[in-house]
Amino acid sequence: MSTATIALLGQPNSGKSTLFNALTGLHQHVGNWPGKTVEKKEGSFSYNGREYGLADLPGSYSLSANSDEEVITRDFIASGKADVVCILADSSQLERSLFMTADYAGISVPCFLVLNMADVSREQGKQIDVKTIEEKLGVPVILISANDKKEYEPFYEALEKAVEKKTMLNVSSLENTYEKINGYSEIKNIIPDNLIPGYSTMWLDVKTLENDPVVMEKLKSAMDKDALAKIEEVKRNAKGAIETGGAKFAWIDDVLKDAVSDSKDTMTLGKLDRLFTSKVWGKPAVVLTILLGLILSFIPALPLMGIGMVVSALKAPVGDLLTTVGCPEFITAILCNVVIQSFSFIFQMLGFVFGVTLVFGLLEEVGVMARISYVFDNTMGKLGLQGKSVMPFLVSFGCTMGGAAGTRVIDNWGQKVLTIALAWAVPCGAAWAVVPMLSTLFFGSYAVVVIVAILFTMLLHMWITAKIFGRHLVKKEDRYGMIMELPPYHKPKWGALLRYVLGRTKDTFIRVSKVVLLVCGVFWVLSYSFVPGSDPILYTIGEAIEPVTKIFGLKWQLFMAFIVSSIGKEGALGVISALFNGGNFSGAFYDAMSGGALASDLNDTLLANVTKPEALAFIFAITFNMPCVVALAATYQEVHSVKWTARIAIYYTVGAMILSMIAYHIGLLIW
Amino acid sequence: MEGLIKLLKDGHARTIEMLALELDTTPADIKRKLEFLENTGIIKRVSFEVSSCGGNCGSCGGCEHSGDEKATCKSCMPSGEVLNMGEMWEVVGL
Structure with a gap:
């Protein structure tokens, strides 16, 4: 019985394994290629009185010597162990998957071509004229679907034909294309014939142009210095892989011409994408989209705000009840002024977390977020940043820490530091919870205006920050482009989206509850007068610093809340909750005893004690304060520089106080 | 090309x-x-998968230190995956 060895060659996902398993069945064994961790699969089958050995070559994009897989493949073919190479290509995307065939052309081992995935290409409405391709290539070509064993008869026939007739790829038209390449003809005249057995001079010439390490090594050992220098000289003026790759694609198009007919869609951008990618309207469209998104996120927030109010209203009845059953006053005060009050705030805030997460999750899922990052790319460039910096910024809307960690994709240290420095200006999830809530409380429906102002302040802040830090961190170097695939718009999967939003809201609820309760508790105790008639410590300190904090438009209570907000923004709520609770604060406890202060609502107390300009100042102060200590740590971890981490932190603290002062004075002009 | x-x-x-x-x-x-x-190697695909948040998430309450390299901080990164953002490539080797 005669024998032949077949090698399967194809790109990953071309269906090699399916074909291999179907052909060999149980007659296969798996090992490793010598000295490599790449899997080696061999097997055997017989057909029509001939025994075939089958080797599954590792999948790789092409035959360049860039990886172990490619080197193994090339060595195996060069060793002459294979009588025939079976090249696989994906018939549903021939123009791309025939690249392996183009790269194979010039290797003097007989071959045949299997166009796999016939089922998929049929579904796409593609008609592939196998005969025409066969005539152009000069080797057997078949169209099959490897997972359908009934279709294998043509495969065996093509295999037999290739083995018996030793069919070789017709490379003349490919060589014609190569000849137009800079340097091809010159190198062809220099390279000695048969430099590596099994590879034609054309193939070696192309690989020389592509600077293939293995071929270059061979050339070095086989040629004298002068010839080598001449090759290097020619290569310097050639464009290498870009041109040879282009030639291969041109050849593929030529092979497929008149052989593949499909209903080609004409290329047009959708209406919405024309708007987003427009030079003039792109930015306004994006800014409007974000604004609209923020405004919309208020809608689902309002009902939850109502729940928060209801919780707050529980204070009086619970306080009364506890007093009636003889619960110690201290505990009553903690339960009402710390626990219930905190939860009232937390619930009022959660609505906004839910709303913002839902609206922006939705924008991302339908594909709008990708357009937003596209539009901002050029702005990134003006700030000295790469287009991919936009991702850490987007993530920072959720959590600055995530944004800082996200800068890991930026290789350039300076750009990374600048990206983090700017990402701090993006109000994080906690800010988007605290700020809209406080704005609604103080300004009612004008909260929307405050949010818009914050958004524009953010853009201005980022621009100024980039100007301040940029020149130390990024150099005006050539900035290469970015390619973005705009994903198709699709309808949101509501179930998955809601699960995501609820999950986020729940996480935030747990985290925020811990922080607010803890901070509120600590500040409540500090403001609790244990010796009747004496002022608690915090009050004394507060009174002392107030003349200074007033400069920034902040009452001492609000200033302390601002300081705490650098630990975590939600903490500010805890401070307010503790310090403004029950009206006149040093007497809070005694007022509470009489029941009067407990009944009064904190929201009303706040409105009575904090003027609108002060509220505005406070809102800007905490929004643009450093995000939180965890973000600080994350920043250090990415930046690896105490100096820069400290610089950014101090810059933000000072910046927030300046913004607070400006907001206060603008507020004074308005009210 | x-x-x-x-x-x-x-x-x-x-x-x-x-x-x-x-x-x-x-x-x-x-x-x-x-x-x-x-x-x-002329262009590079940008991967936004942040494989872990570096153990900094003590207070964020969502990080799974499950030893899984891909575990992400639930409350920091949008549930570990970026939804429908499309692919992005940057030019590196020209």
Whole structure:
């Protein structure tokens, strides 16, 4: 019985394994290629009185010597162990998957071509004229679907034909294309014939142009210095892989011409994408989209705000009840002024977390977020940043820490530091919870205006920050482009989206509850007068610093809340909750005893004690304060520089106080 | 191919569709060329998967230190995956 060895060659996902398993069945064994961790699969089958050995070559994009897989493949073919190479290509995307065939052309081992995935290409409405391709290539070509064993008869026939007739790829038209390449003809005249057995001079010439390490090594050992220098000289003026790759694609198009007919869609951008990618309207469209998104996120927030109010209203009845059953006053005060009050705030805030997460999750899922990052790319460039910096910024809307960690994709240290420095200006999830809530409380429906102002302040802040830090961190170097695939718009999967939003809201609820309760508790105790008639410590300190904090438009209570907000923004709520609770604060406890202060609502107390300009100042102060200590740590971890981490932190603290002062004075002009 | 390289060099961001329009070809042609350039090392796919938040998430309450490299901080990164953002490549080796 005669024998032949077949090698399967194809790109990953071309269906090699399916074909291999179907052909060999149980007659296969798996090992490793010598000295490599790449899997080696061999097997055997017989057909029509001939025994075939089958080797599954590792999948790789092409035959360049860039990886172990490619080197193994090339060595195996060069060793002459294979009588025939079976090249696989994906018939549903021939123009791309025939690249392996183009790269194979010039290797003097007989071959045949299997166009796999016939089922998929049929579904796409593609008609592939196998005969025409066969005539152009000069080797057997078949169209099959490897997972359908009934279709294998043509495969065996093509295999037999290739083995018996030793069919070789017709490379003349490919060589014609190569000849137009800079340097091809010159190198062809220099390279000695048969430099590596099994590879034609054309193939070696192309690989020389592509600077293939293995071929270059061979050339070095086989040629004298002068010839080598001449090759290097020619290569310097050639464009290498870009041109040879282009030639291969041109050849593929030529092979497929008149052989593949499909209903080609004409290329047009959708209406919405024309708007987003427009030079003039792109930015306004994006800014409007974000604004609209923020405004919309208020809608689902309002009902939850109502729940928060209801919780707050529980204070009086619970306080009364506890007093009636003889619960110690201290505990009553903690339960009402710390626990219930905190939860009232937390619930009022959660609505906004839910709303913002839902609206922006939705924008991302339908594909709008990708357009937003596209539009901002050029702005990134003006700030000295790469287009991919936009991702850490987007993530920072959720959590600055995530944004800082996200800068890991930026290789350039300076750009990374600048990206983090700017990402701090993006109000994080906690800010988007605290700020809209406080704005609604103080300004009612004008909260929307405050949010818009914050958004524009953010853009201005980022621009100024980039100007301040940029020149130390990024150099005006050539900035290469970015390619973005705009994903198709699709309808949101509501179930998955809601699960995501609820999950986020729940996480935030747990985290925020811990922080607010803890901070509120600590500040409540500090403001609790244990010796009747004496002022608690915090009050004394507060009174002392107030003349200074007033400069920034902040009452001492609000200033302390601002300081705490650098630990975590939600903490500010805890401070307010503790310090403004029950009206006149040093007497809070005694007022509470009489029941009067407990009944009064904190929201009303706040409105009575904090003027609108002060509220505005406070809102800007905490929004643009450093995000939180965890973000600080994350920043250090990415930046690896105490100096820069400290610089950014101090810059933000000072910046927030300046913004607070400006907001206060603008507020004074308005009210 | 040279036309594509020229466009990639000029520092502007472009979508696959825009490249196809400007070069008077199909998105499929652009995609296969991008695949080639990626394999040649001229462009690089940007991966936004942040494999872990570096153990900094003590207070964020969502990080799973399950030893899984891919575990992400639930309350920091949008549930570990970025939804429908499309692919992004940057030019590295020109």
